[in-house]
Amino acid sequence: MNASSSSPAGVRPAEGYAGDVTPETAAAWMAGGQAVLVDVRTDAEREWVGYVPNAVPVAWKQWPGMAMNPDFDAALRAAVPPGGRVVLLCRSGVRSVAAAKRATELGIEAYNILEGFEGNADGDGHRGNLGGWRRRGLPWKQN
Secondary structure, eight states, X not given: OOHHHHOOTTOBOOSSSSEEEOHHHHXXXXXXXXXXXXXXXXXXXXXXXXXXTTOEEOOSEETTTTEEOTTHHHHHHHHSXXXXXXXXXXXXXXXXXXXXXXXHHTTOEEEEETTTTTOBOOTTSOSSSBSXXXXXXXXXXXX
């Protein structure tokens, strides 16, 4: 899909995948059944930092060592119905771009969630203060 020609409203064009969306847009699509939210963070990140209820966990890279997940393609295909749309979430919106590009290569309409779960680091190097899913008050839980 060419992001510049037929993107849904509120999508920022991107190179190599359908586009970037705000956390609020991703949450609305997920709540309305218009997209599957796939969390590409590691199991450790979801366990320690928090997770989005009803998101499908499919790590892009695996902890420890951050090696590529050899099961990513199969797990993503299993998570997103044929012809479906996926919104991808990571910590800050970097790994999810790579995952969106891979999803697109697999023929899936894929969007990166801007700011990720924790947002960008602030002046002190701390995440969680500048944007992100959690900071924006969207649904999340912590173990």
